[in-house]
Structures are given as structure tokens and as C-alpha cells.
């Protein structure tokens with residue numbers, strides 16, 4: 207098997223002891239670079255495929271974090287070395303490694319090498335993805351992914367393109383194929399008042415999901431503004447200023463709507 211141990215990729219963080227990115231205790235590897243530009247993205251430093259700088263214009267961190275390089279080129283071997291340090295915790299908790307981003311599928315060879323190494327070492331793998339990639343790439347990686355966390359932001363492609371920069375036909379097609387393939391999938395829907403929380407859009411998403419197979423759960427992710435400061439540090443416009451975070455009552459109401467399709471639904475990741 208060609209593991210291409212020497213091949214490398216760009217990541218912007220490795221988070222240890224993550225508990226919201228799949229089952230058990232996990233290490234989450236954040237790939238840098240995403241073909242989407244979602245207005246609400248709380249990790250804007252994940253979007254650019256190149257190294258970049260955080261600059262704190264207000265000196266808010268007392269000099270501690272005023273200038274920081276975001277991103278690092280690492281080899282497969284270097285990333286795996288970090289991941290395997292916590293194997294004992296994965297085994298005890300039913301956890302493993304989660305590949306997130308950014309969009310991991312935008313660095314397919316790097317991702318595939320890591321997935322294969324995890325499989326050989328019996329480490330459970332989760333792929334957190336927007337699904338925006340080719341069918342060939344999905345076909346190449348799917349057998350090495352134990353669980354997909356698959357974003358579904360809209361059913362309507364025009365709205366998807368307006369708020370993320372790309373249409374969603376390929377995303378929906380890839381999801382249908384994965385579901386038919388027998389892959390385990392949790393669908394993650396960001397709930398953004400004024401953007402995708404209207405009944406028409408949510409009903410279309412619900413109907414689409416109800417026709418899929420192998421869906422293990424639906425996570426409803428309330429929009430929040432905690433990433434706002436990062437936009438300032440990257441000198442990027444923050445487009446979500448006038449949008450509100452959903453209330454607990456709004457989220458419960460939306461949960462009720464999805465409860466009716468007999469798939470476990472939860473609020474949060």
C-alpha cells in the first residue's frame with residue numbers, strides 16, 4: 207500500500223481532547239484551506255490555502271498574540287506522530303481522530319495517507335466536511351472513514367451560492383452517493399436566523415434527509431458570533447454583524463420539526 211509518508215499538507219491547528227467532533231475523546235486535525243467562504247464561518251483563518259498572519263490592531267492581548275502566523279506545513283508522519291500519542295485515550299473512550307478544517311477533502315492525498323495510517327493502527331476516523339469535492343475523491347476516501355460529519359447548509363443551490371460562494375448540487379449528490387454506499391453519516395445543519403431558518407428551506411432540507419439511508423443523527427448547530435474577532439485580526443469584513451444568534455426556543459422549535467423523521471436529533475455538535 208502506498209502510504210506516501212513523505213507527503214505533506216497545510217494545517218492550522220491540532221486540538222487534543224476534543225469532545226464535540228465525534229464520539230469519545232478525539233484529536234482534531236484542522237486542515238487549512240476551504241473552497242467555500244461561508245458568511246458565518248467561525249474559523250476564517252481556515253479558508254485561505256496559504257500561511258497568513260493574525261494581527262491584533264487593538265493590542266488587546268497585551269502583546270501576547272498581536273502577531274501570529276496561521277498555518278504550518280507538516281508531513282503525514284509529523285501529524286500522525288501527534289495523533290498516536292493519545293491512542294490510550296481513544297481506546298478507553300471510544301474516540302479517535304477527526305479531520306476537520308477548512309476542508310480536508312481539498313488536500314485529498316494528504317488526507318488519504320492519514321486515513322490509511324489510522325486504519326492500519328486501528329484508530330477510529332471522523333471526517334468533518336462540507337462535501338464540496340468531486341465524486342472521484344469521495345470514492346477514494348470513503349472506505350477509510352468510519353463516520354462522516356457532513357454539513358448541509360441549504361437545499362436551495364442559489365442561496366447556497368449566495369452565502370457560501372459555491373452551488374450545492376455536487377454536495378447533495380455526494381451525500382446521496384455516500385448514503386447509498388452504506389457510509390455512516392451525521393448531518394450537521396448550521397441554523398442561521400435570516401439566512402436558512404425559514405420554513406420553506408428547513409422543510410426542503412428535512413424532506414431531502416428523510417430520503418437518505420444510513421443517517422445516524424442530525425446535529426443542529428446554532429449560529430454564534432464567537433469568531434468575529436478573528437475577522438478583525440485577518441483584516442477581513444465581518445458580514446454577520448446584523449444577524450442574530452438563534453434563541454433556545456427557536457432551536458427547540460426547529461428540533462421538533464426534524465424529530466418527526468425518526469433520526470436522533472440534537473442541538474449542538
Ligand code: SF4
Nearest residue numbers: 240242244247308336
Ligand atoms: S465550509 Fe466550513 S470551513 Fe469552509 S468556509 Fe464554510 S464554515 Fe468555514
